[in-house]
Amino acid sequence: MSWTGKILRVDLGAGTCTSEPLNMQWANDYMGQRGLATKYLVEETDPKVDPFSPDNKMIFATGPLTGTIAPTSGRWSVVCKGPLTGAIACSNSGGFFGAELKNAGWDMVIFEGKSASPVYLDITNDKAELKDASDLWGKSVWETETELRERRGDPDVRVASIGLAGENGVLYAAVVNDMDRAAGRSGVGAVMGSKHLKAVVVRGTVGVKVKDPMAMMKTSNAAKEILAENAVTGQGLPTHGTQVLMNVINEVGALPTRNGHDVQFDGAHDISAEAMAEVRESDGQANLVSNHACFGCPISCARRSKIDPTHFTVKDKPKYQIVSGGLEYEAAWALGAANGVNDLDALTYANFVCNEQGLDPISLGATIGAAMDLYKVGAISKEDTGGHALEFGNTEAFVAMVEATARGEGFGKEIGQGSRRLCEKYGHPEFSMTVKSQEFPAYDPRGIQGMGLTYATSNRGACHLRSYTVASEVLGIPEKTDPLVTEGKAGLVKAFQDATAAVDSSGTCVFTTFALSGEDIAPMVDAACEGDWSVERFVEVGERIWNMERQYNIAAGFTGADDTLPERMLKDAAKTGPAEGKVNGLSEMLPEYYQLRGWDDSGVPSAETLARLGL
Amino acid sequence: MGITFKLYAGLSQYLPPTAHRNAATLELQAEETVEQFIDRQKVPRAEVHLVLVNGRHLEGPERERHILKEGDTLAIWPPVAGG
Numbered sequence: 001m002s003w004t005g006k007i008l009r010v011d012l013g014a015g016t017c018t019s020e021p022l023n024m025q026w027a028n029d030y031m032g033q034r035g036l037a038t039k040y041l042v043e044e045t046d047p048k049v050d051p052f053s054p055d056n057k058m059i060f061a062t063g064p065l066t067g068t069i070a071p072t073s074g075r076w077s078v079v080c081k082g083p084l085t086g087a088i089a090c091s092n093s094g095g096f097f098g099a100e101l102k103n104a105g106w107d108m109v110i111f112e113g114k115s116a117s118p119v120y121l122d123i124t125n126d127k128a129e130l131k132d133a134s135d136l137w138g139k140s141v142w143e144t145e146t147e148l149r150e151r152r153g154d155p156d157v158r159v160a161s162i163g164l165a166g167e168n169g170v171l172y173a174a175v176v177n178d179m180d181r182a183a184g185r186s187g188v189g190a191v192m193g194s195k196h197l198k199a200v201v202v203r204g205t206v207g208v209k210v211k212d213p214m215a216m217m218k219t220s221n222a223a224k225e226i227l228a229e230n231a232v233t234g235q236g237l238p239t240h241g242t243q244v245l246m247n248v249i250n251e252v253g254a255l256p257t258r259n260g261h262d263v264q265f266d267g268a269h270d271i272s273a274e275a276m277a278e279v280r281e282s283d284g285q286a287n288l289v290s291n292h293a294c295f296g297c298p299i300s301c302a303r304r305s306k307i308d309p310t311h312f313t314v315k316d317k318p319k320y321q322i323v324s325g326g327l328e329y330e331a332a333w334a335l336g337a338a339n340g341v342n343d344l345d346a347l348t349y350a351n352f353v354c355n356e357q358g359l360d361p362i363s364l365g366a367t368i369g370a371a372m373d374l375y376k377v378g379a380i381s382k383e384d385t386g387g388h389a390l391e392f393g394n395t396e397a398f399v400a401m402v403e404a405t406a407r408g409e410g411f412g413k414e415i416g417q418g419s420r421r422l423c424e425k426y427g428h429p430e431f432s433m434t435v436k437s438q439e440f441p442a443y444d445p446r447g448i449q450g451m452g453l454t455y456a457t458s459n460r461g462a463c464h465l466r467s468y469t470v471a472s473e474v475l476g477i478p479e480k481t482d483p484l485v486t487e488g489k490a491g492l493v494k495a496f497q498d499a500t501a502a503v504d505s506s507g508t509c510v511f512t513t514f515a516l517s518g519e520d521i522a523p524m525v526d527a528a529c530e531g532d533w534s535v536e537r538f539v540e541v542g543e544r545i546w547n548m549e550r551q552y553n554i555a556a557g558f559t560g561a562d563d564t565l566p567e568r569m570l571k572d573a574a575k576t577g578p579a580e581g582k583v584n585g586l587s588e589m590l591p592e593y594y595q596l597r598g599w600d601d602s603g604v605p606s607a608e609t610l611a612r613l614g615l
Numbered sequence: 616m617g618i619t620f621k622l623y624a625g626l627s628q629y630l631p632p633t634a635h636r637n638a639a640t641l642e643l644q645a646e647e648t649v650e651q652f653i654d655r656q657k658v659p660r661a662e663v664h665l666v667l668v669n670g671r672h673l674e675g676p677e678r679e680r681h682i683l684k685e686g687d688t689l690a691i692w693p694p695v696a697g698g
Contacts, residue, residue, distance in 0.1 A: 231664070231694030240624050242697030247623050247637070251690050252670045269636050274623060329697045468698060475665065475696050480674065514696045578670040 002064045002210045002528035003027050004105050008128055010121060012195050013054060013113030017121070017128040022107050028531055029614060032063035034090045035505035035545035037079035037108060041088070042548060044110075047555035051083035051187070052169070052194040054114035060101065060160070060200065063507020067102030067208045067295070069220045070524045071227055072509035074099050074295030081556070082186035083194075084171040084363065084418050085436045085461040088552045091174070091188045092465070092504055093160075094294035094302075095181030097202065100158040102507075104204025115196040120148070120161075123202040133198040137167065140356045141176040142319075148201045161199035162189045163357035168408035169193060170416035172363035172439075180325025180355040181294065181302075186438060186460050189358045215527035223512070223520050227298050230515035232477070237301040237511065238291055242329035243273035245442075246337075252474055252483065253577020254447025255333065256440075258340045258392045259369035260433050260566070263444045263574045267342025271332050275344050276303070282310045287344055289323045299511055303327060305348050313349035313399055325355050330464070333442035334365025335402075339372060340392035350402045357406040363418055366439035368401045370419035370431045371411075379426040386410045430567050435462035436558065445565060445584040446574040448473050450481070450489040452584035453593060456563045457493065459549035465510060467496030477514055484578060486585040490592035501549075502542030544613040547597075547605050551615065560603030563590060617642040618683055621690040622658065629658045649678040649689065658691065665692040 005022045030036040037059040049056045058080040065073045076098025082089030104125050118133040141163040148159050160177035166189035173189030174182040210216045227233045249255045250268035257265040276288040292302035305326025307314050314320040335347045354361045374380045375390040388397040404412025419432040438461025445452030450469035455462040473483035503510050518535040526533035569584045598609030621638045622630050666673045667690045
């Protein structure tokens with residue numbers, strides 16, 4: 001079976017690392033990664049715990065397919081109670097770290113307590129040890145990873161770490177692995193920092209066993225063939241990356257612009273995939289250098305970029321004149337359109353800084369956008385911002401805010417608290433484009449109605465990766481639906497939510513679902529794991545996980561009243577594009593959604609639903 | 616006046632030399648449908664996936680019927696996705 005059957009429990013207070021058997025009943029019911037780690041968190045912690053308390057636990061989790069030959073099997077997650085939201089946090093990352101952890105023989109690492117001084121966890125197969133990280137504290141992700149690699153003298157080690165943002169308690173700090181892949185959202189990096197855990201370094205040579213190797217070969221090859229032949233996963237994403245959406249979403253009038261004042265950005269083309277591929281005059285090169293793949297991924301959606309060396313952000317800074325993780329669509333939107341900034345290299349620089357110091361670019365960019373709104377109405381001034389005219393479209397001021405937040409300096413400390421807290425402090429809570437205190441991403445709910453319900457009901461706060469109905473509403477995958485209507489969206493959102501929870505929990509990438517369905521993924525789980533993993537069981541596990549997360553949030557204090565959107569999305573109509581005159585019709589979708597979920601009118605799962613799912 | 620014709624991702628090679636940053640202004644023929652216009656621009660149908668007229672999606676059969684009008688914006692992509 002492809003669960004290793006082993007959990008590493010790290011008591012940071014006592015400084016101990018112990019191996020314990022995986023609870024196989026839970027593995028059968030929650031599969032792995034997102035689902036299984038959340039089950040452990042639910043069982044072992046109080047949902048009302050302060051996210052920064054030593055009593056909050058943080059779990060690094062792989063799935064049963066992580067590290068196997070299944071395509072896109074590099075996924076792993078960080079699960080804890082999130083400090084940005086106070087809700088369940090599960091941040092998914094790619095790269096190579098997760099597969100290495102699995103190959104070292106661990107399904108999960110559970111961190112509990114808090115170390116008195118900075119430490120890092122050093123894993124080589126079944127040997128795990130906490131080591132002093134005092135000399136690493138204060139260093140960036142890039143410096144930490146480079147130093148630990150050199151210290152180990154093994155180029156094949158993998159590192160996940162936090163930068164200054166995680167150390168400083170930025171509420172949307174990320175855990176970054178392999179230099180530029182991140183468990184980005186909800187502030188999991190700040191929880192890591194609160195525990196004085198700087199990094200985890202891992203080398204694994206044990207390998208991953210599967211139940212039926214021949215069936216694993218057969219099902220994985222079948223899935224790879226579908227991914228290769230599918231025009232989106234075989235050509236579109238490898239060639240253009242996610243950034244190709246910039247012009248698409250702008251054209252359909254669903255690109256949240258200048259903190260949601262507009263739904264179309266006149267500078268969209270300047271920050272798009274097409275612009276990344278344009279040769280610039282200064283050095284005859286393009287921003288985009290190449291694509292890049294995570295472990296076992298045939299899609300290669302990631303981008304590698306190089307900033308124009310003469311650009312003001314990097315001209316005196318050689319460390320940024322490198323080829324590194326380039327802009328994805330979400331980052332380009334949040335750092336760009338959300339602020340009215342159309343300088344591609346400035347956004348790429350901001351993205352580099354996010355990777356370097358461990359920040360979620362979505363929440364960072366959206367929070368700077370909210371600050372620009374505050375500046376616009378005079379709620380903050382140059383006195384607050386360190387002399388910067390924080391106007392929409394001011395690239396220099398934007399860059400200054402990114403740097404200040406990364407370093408934890410000046411007004412950056414305020415931006416590091418996220419837009420909900422920032423806007424409340426300065427008297428305009430309505431300027432915060434958040435759900436459950438988490439900034440929403442790059443799809444305006446007025447132009448894509450289903451995404452409104454997606455954000456409102458997402459268990460980790462506003463998020464596109466909990467039910468990516470954009471696939472259906474804009475791209476026609478698996479079937480085209482009208483983005484401007486609310487009818488049918490409740491069922492669509494529920495189906496996407498359950499399927500995504502299952503895919504996440506398998507240890508593969510949700511991007512496979514542009515081509516694969518449960519009919520393709522469940523057989524790989526079945527080949528890898530004990531038990532009969534039918535498609536029906538696969539999806540039911542997803543539904544069970546969704547309801548478990550919901551129950552956690554209810555116990556943490558959330559209610560149906562939190563399943564809502566910022567007023568701007570519900571009252572201020574879109575000004576241009578196909579959605580002109582429209583607001584999001586959340587009230588038309590939410591009751592039906594609750595009903596389809598088997599929840600009562602206030603959004604609480606019924607006893608019958610819980611019993612049906614074995615919760 | 617004509618229409619604004621936009622080709623993105625790998626399709627930009629089919630734009631006329633007058634195009635700037637993925638867009639060109641082109642004249643319409645009388646009663647020209649979306650599909651007729653695409654054919655006239657020699658964009659291979661197999662590469663035409665996402666078709667938007669003024670931001671609104673047109674399915675395959677609608678492209679045969681929908682007649683373009685002056686001032687429209689027609690934007691086309693090959694198969695793409697993101698997240």
